[in-house]
Amino acid sequence: MSTQAPIVIVGTGLSGYTLAREFRKQDKETPIVMVTADDGASYSKPMLSTGFTKSKEADGLVQVPPGQMQEQLDVTLRTFATVTGIDVDSHQLILGDDLLTYRKLVLAWGADVVRLSIPGDGQERVFSINDLMDYRAFRKALEGRKHVAIMGAGLIGCEFANDLRNGGYEVDVIAPDDRVMPGLLPEAAAEAVLAGLKDLGARFHLGTVVDHIASAGNGVTLSLANGEELEADLVLSAVGLRPRKELAAAAGLKTGRGIVVNRALEASAPDVYCLGDCAEVDGMVLPYVMPLMACARALAKTLAGDRTEVAYGIMPVIVKTPCCPTAVCPPPVDAKGDWEVEADGQNVRALFKSGDGQVLGFAVTGRYAIEKQALSREVPPIHG
Numbered sequence: 612m613s614t615q616a617p618i619v620i621v622g623t624g625l626s627g628y629t630l631a632r633e634f635r636k637q638d639k640e641t642p643i644v645m646v647t648a649d650d651g652a653s654y655s656k657p658m659l660s661t662g663f664t665k666s667k668e669a670d671g672l673v674q675v676p677p678g679q680m681q682e683q684l685d686v687t688l689r690t691f692a693t694v695t696g697i698d699v700d701s702h703q704l705i706l707g708d709d710l711l712t713y714r715k716l717v718l719a720w721g722a723d724v725v726r727l728s729i730p731g732d733g734q735e736r737v738f739s740i741n742d743l744m745d746y747r748a749f750r751k752a753l754e755g756r757k758h759v760a761i762m763g764a765g766l767i768g769c770e771f772a773n774d775l776r777n778g779g780y781e782v783d784v785i786a787p788d789d790r791v792m793p794g795l796l797p798e799a800a801a802e803a804v805l806a807g808l809k810d811l812g813a814r815f816h817l818g819t820v821v822d823h824i825a826s827a828g829n830g831v832t833l834s835l836a837n838g839e840e841l842e843a844d845l846v847l848s849a850v851g852l853r854p855r856k857e858l859a860a861a862a863g864l865k866t867g868r869g870i871v872v873n874r875a876l877e878a879s880a881p882d883v884y885c886l887g888d889c890a891e892v893d894g895m896v897l898p899y900v901m902p903l904m905a906c907a908r909a910l911a912k913t914l915a916g917d918r919t920e921v922a923y924g925i926m927p928v929i930v931k932t933p934c935c936p937t938a939v940c941p942p943p944v945d946a947k948g949d950w951e952v953e954a955d956g957q958n959v960r961a962l963f964k965s966g967d968g969q970v971l972g973f974a975v976t977g978r979y980a981i982e983k984q985a986l987s988r989e990v991p992p993i994h995g
Contacts, residue, residue: 616712617642617687618914619704621694622719623651623680624742626887626903630717631684633911643686644711646704648720649744651677651690657900659746660770660931663778669747694720697862699880715882715914718859718870722852722888722898727762733824733831737846740771749847756844757781760833762821763849764791766930769804771847772813773932782813783841785833789818795928796939797950800974803957807935807976816841854889854896869896874920876910886910892921901926925987927973935976938983940990942972953979962986 618634620627623645631643645651653675662672681688689706696705697716704711724739738749753759759775761768764786775782790801791808805815816835823834824846833841854869865871865879869891876884876892886906888898897903905921912919930937935957942948942963948971953960958977962970970989975982 615642616702616714617644618715618717619644619646619711619713620717620719621646621704622721622887623647623649623653623677623688624719624721624887625656625900626719626721626907627717628653628680628684629904629907630719630886630910631686633907634914635684637911637915637917639685641714643684644689644713645686646689646692646694646706646711648691648693649742651680651688652743653677653680654743656742657931659740659743660767660774662746662750663774663780664933666778668750669743672743672746694858697858697864697883699862699864699883702882713882715884717910717914718878718883718885718889719887720855720889722854724848725851725853727821727848727850729821729824731824731826731831731834733826733833733846736826736831736844737824737848739848740767741852749845752845753780756830758830758842758844759783759847760785760821760831760841760843760845761847761849762786763851764788764815764817765849765851766792766795766928768847768849769808770931771849772808773811773934775847776808776811776813777933783816783843784808784813785816785819785821785835785841787818787820791815791817792930795930795941796937796974797952797961797963799950799952799954799959800937800939800961800976803954803959803976804930804932804935804937807932807957811934821846852888852898854891856889859885859889867891867894875913875918876906876921877913884910884913897923897926899926899928922992924992925990927983927987929983936980937974937976938980939974940972940983940987941974946971 652673758781819837830844856866859870860866870885909919909921927940948965960979961974963972
């Protein structure tokens with residue numbers, strides 16, 4: 612392997628570009644090649660669920676075009692490049708017929724949307740939004756249309772419901788659980804968000820799923836398991852993300868829910884690292900902005916020669932539902948304690964307290980949402 616082999620970063624999303632930016636603060640000389648399946652434009656993925664509120668076309672969400680990113684970070688961009696394999700023994704990334712030798716390899720290629728296999732001939736009108744290209748395709752398909760059915764009432768489904776209503780679209784949300792964001796919010800906070808979205812005009816069909824999607828003129832008819840039928844122009848599927856790990860597993864890297872790495876973001880093969888939505892860091896998959904930034908800062912130091920383990924600190928998740936401002940810091944999965952809830956309509960302060968009264972997590976909505984920073988100071992770090 613040539614000593615001049617570059618650091619190769621796969622992915623030009625928030626993870627990849629943040630890492631490159633942080634690394635350049637430490638090291639101005641080492642060559643970096645960034646490989647991406649799209650055009651390499653820099654944009655903030657969380658902004659994808661604010662585009663209709665802000666009347667932004669896909670190009671309006673681009674923060675920095677690819678040529679400028681290449682210049683700013685002094686990197687070589689390989690755009691529209693598909694990774695087909697990794698040879699960890701020879702330190703090579705396989706791009707079809709092309710081989711790219713690396714000194715260090717960083718996988719920051721994110722997660723894939725979970726796609727449901729639903730019977731019916733209406734699948735061509737089912738969209739998912741996981742990147743800017745998806746957003747562009749969805750906006751194009753929505754031109755002249757007015758009614759969107761959203762499958763899923765998790766974080767992304769609720770954010771898009773708010774965003775599309777702000778954009779003037781009719782919205783129906785279908786989800787199997789009987790409340791919104793069940794894995795993230797305690798019941799009282801979930802009810803507050805649901806009430807806010809309903810007040811905004813979104814319609815909810817909870818405790819059921821879509822059994823069949825049929826073409827109907829220029830739209831679709833959705834048959835629900837509870838016997839309801841809905842008409843819509845398009846369907847937005849927001850039923851979750853799955854860390855991209857198949858190519859890593861095929862290369863012999865250890866995988867679990869994501870690509871398994873330790874606190875220094877080191878994978879199970881030498882000189883391979885992973886961060887962002889595809890990474891399972893010390894047993895945890897944290898697909899949020901704040902852990903991503905903490906990982907990028909730590910890994911930049913490691914790549915520059917100062918091995919650094921990530922320490923997360925407190926990382927509240929800000930839910931972009933302006934109809935009911937919400938912030939949540941979930942308690943650890945194995946935490947023992949109870950929720951203490953204070954509620955006044957859509958204003959909820961829910962604190963998860965241990966037996967001795969320590970705050971281990973919180974969820975705040977409405978006017979209480981401004982307390983997120985003060986409450987964050989009371990919660991112990993995730994670990995480290």
